[in-house]
Amino acid sequence: MDDQNKNLILATALSFLVILVWFVLFPPPEPTPTTEQAEIASIEGNEVQTPSAADTGTVGEATASATEAEAEPEAPRVSIDTPRLTGSLSLAGGRIDELSLKDYKVSLAEDSPIVELLSPVGSDSAYYALYGWAPGAGLSVTDVPGPNTLWTLEQGETLGVDTPITLAWDNGNGLTFRRTIAVDEDYMFSVTQSVENTTDAEVGMAPYGILARHGMGEDGDLPGLKNFFILHEGVMVMSDGVLDEIDYGDVRDFDIDPNERAQAEVYQVKEGGWIGFTDHYWMTTLIPAEGAAFKAAAKYDSRRKIYQTETVLPTLTVAPGTTEEVTTRLFAGAKEWETIREYQAEGVQKFIDSIDWGWFYFLTKPIFWLLHNINALIGNMGWSIIGLTLIIKAILFPLAFKSYVSMAKMKELQPQMEALKEAAGDDRQKMQQGMMELYKKEKVNPAAGCLPILLQIPIFFSLYKVIFVTIELRQAPWFGPFQDLSAPDPTSIFNFFGLLPWAAPAPESLMALIFIGILPLLLGISMWLQQKLNPAPTDPTQAMIFAWMPWVFMFMLGGFASGLVVYWIANNTITFTQQYLIMRSQGYKPDVFGNIKSGFKRTPKTDNK
Known part of the structure; x- marks a missing residue:
């Protein structure tokens, strides 16, 4: 080999070494979302306001101040049992807040527990999903079910693959709310929210879904984060085919000022998408109906160190004597390629991109496909x-x-x-x-x-x-x-x-x-x-x-x-x-x-x- 060829090989090898060292010392910054900060103000002209992360943290919150509502006593729970999931949901707020993955252990040790994904308020790392209605014009927050509303189990006993459950709540003023929750054989929940109007007046309200995570560190850092440059952990937003990734440090910039209305990173989604939290191997995602317009938001409450993502759908007008309903989905489970690909085939927009394929995705995807099939x-x-x-x-x-x-x-x-x-x-x-x-x-x-x-x-x-x-x-x-x-x-x-x-x-x-x-x-x-x-x-x-x-x-x-x-x-x-x-x-x-x-x-x- 002549000196010129040796120099080229040497330069290539050294460049490879420099790239490795550079990536370790100077990890690339996460992409900055292009949307501007905005208030969650209205949906289609009707004034609505979703609960903040602070509102969702009062049940069992050890740090709640004396000026806040006292925590509810231990609420009844409904078991969740499928071939791949085990856990329960609380009738307080109807929260899906206790979920573990049967197929995955924390470690290789024989006595290792299975992976816990969701956990209720009061645990070391509370992480849960809740749903509700944001009141429109003419309604107050007491007219709609909130994060701490005690629901009644109207139908079903255990939430399973073929056994959905229905929760009910009557506001005492002519509005009856129901929530039917179903789950498939993998990790997808379907949540159907309905409201029956027996009054003589038309009412308006916007259905929402919230995911909340409580950070335990001094800076709001969540336990168990890898904090490794090659891996994205934080919020993912798919908005009309465009994926944005926001790490937890950047989410903390969207802090809720306790004296003002909630500030957030807001995405106006016109034709479908989703938002949620992603970890190394696990994910929770709020998924409105395919093709639906909605508002997605990510925000942070520095007082209680709570991260929050939410979806707010357009306001529904419920005429007297009628019932309106809306169905959304919640993914809560492992980021398995085959499973996620099937959900994408069923209409979840670009769901396969929830796996962090990286800069060389055009190589990473086919390499994984080949390895998976081998x-x-x-x-x-x-x-x-x-x-x-x-x-x-x-x-x-x-x-x-x-x-x-x-x-x-x-x-x-x-x-x-x-x-x-x-x-x-x-x-x-x-x-x-x-x-x-x-x-x-x-x-x-x-x-x-x-x-x-x-x-x-x-x-x-x-x-x-x-x-x-x-x-x-x-x-x-x-x-x-x-x-x-x-x-x-x-x-x-x-x-x-x-x-x-x-x-x-x-x-x-x-x-x-x-x-x-x-x-x-x-x-x-x-x-x-x-x-x-x-x-x-x-x-x-x-x-x-x-x-x-x-x-x-x-x-x-x-x-x-x-x-x-x-x-x-x-x-x-x-x-x-x-x-x-x-x-x-x-x-x-x-x-x-x-x-x-x-x-x-x-x-x-x-x-x-």
């Missing part, structure tokens, strides 16, 4: 990652073949290039012109060897995104000690690569950087062997950088998800095999063992044929 055939995510690597390498093989053929031809031209250097002496311009003429004559592209490396960078980041953010990789086993491919290698020199009964150092500790696992070690060795297909550069500085590079990457990638390291090892192994066989087929015989020996002697070895 795993469906093989049934083991570790071997599926290796199978995915084989397919990616097969797709890139034509380019790789041209690259390695070009590299082999460069080796063939080495004697002529050395002669040009001697003839040119110190005249670098003459030497470069001579080399360009030689490349043109022999039809050799000196940069061709770098193209596969350049293509690997976005593929690497896309696969990293897939492994890190998709729940299908969460706690996905391979074999032996590798029981969670979304986590770092659990083996270590410290526990003799998993043979001893104690755990490896925690991934975030300094010890983990020193006592690396078997996968990072194999990664370093595979990169080192790939280098040995060619002699060390003649330039001492380049030779030193190349010599250290595999071991630097070994320690850098050691804390990454083990599934990603498996991919990188497989990629290096396949690349080594391809390059060795192609270069031999072109007449150049890489002297791997000779290059290894010369590396230990610290003296560059000349090419062999």
Whole structure:
């Protein structure tokens, strides 16, 4: 390989290293929503006001002041039981506020509890959904059910897949409100709100839905947040086909002034969308009817550290003697690709984008689709990652073949290039012109060897995104000690690569950087062997950088998800095999063992044929 080609490869590798360090030190800012702050004032000209997060926090709120309404006593609850969900809802406000996911455990431990998604006010991290009606002209807040209204269970006993329930409340002034809640076999609730008007006057009111999360930290930070730059956690808003992501720090900018009306980030949705909170693997989302216009908002109450998202639908006019109703949906569950895709097919606009596919979504989506289908055939995510690597390498093989053929031809031209250097002496311009003429004559592209490396960078980041953010990789086993491919290698020199009964150092500790696992070690060795297909550069500085590079990457990638390291090892192994066989087929015989020996002697070895 000539100096120019080596410089290109070195620059590419160093650029890759710089990108990694840059992303760690200077994470990209979250996109800033384009809408302006505005008041939740009216819907279609009728003045309405939804409850603020402060209003939803009075039940069981330990920090409630003496001037606020006292908490209601423990309200009756209705059980929720489906094949995938368990929990209950409270008749106080009709809140869906206790929900756990039967299919997911918190950890791999045998006694680990299942994941709790929603929890009631008074718990360590209250998180719940509630629905109601915002009063229009001529009505007061006492005429409509509020966050603390005690409902009556009118129909049903347990909320299940085929057993919806109906709640009822009579305001005593001629209006009867009902709420029918149903749930499917996965994670979607349907909430039908109706109002019966037995008065002799027309009334107007706007149906709303609210999601509220109580933050526990000094700055309102929620417990359990990853706070990692590659992952969005916070509010997601789909507004007429445009997705906005707002992290919790930015939501805190939409603070509710207790002396003013609620200020919020407001989205006027004309033809459909949704809004909700997303975590690493879990999500809650308010979803009005397909094609419906509504107002979506995100806001924050700094007094009680409560985050809130809401949807407010257009005001309904209820004539005397009539009943009006509206149906919306609530997603509360795991961000499973197949499940979310089915809901999108049923009309939830761009719901698949609730999974954080990242900047390289045009690569991330097809890579995940391919990995998902390979795993469906093989049934083991570790071997599926290796199978995915084989397919990616097969797709890139034509380019790789041209690259390695070009590299082999460069080796063939080495004697002529050395002669040009001697003839040119110190005249670098003459030497470069001579080399360009030689490349043109022999039809050799000196940069061709770098193209596969350049293509690997976005593929690497896309696969990293897939492994890190998709729940299908969460706690996905391979074999032996590798029981969670979304986590770092659990083996270590410290526990003799998993043979001893104690755990490896925690991934975030300094010890983990020193006592690396078997996968990072194999990664370093595979990169080192790939280098040995060619002699060390003649330039001492380049030779030193190349010599250290595999071991630097070994320690850098050691804390990454083990599934990603498996991919990188497989990629290096396949690349080594391809390059060795192609270069031999072109007449150049890489002297791997000779290059290894010369590396230990610290003296560059000349090419062999």
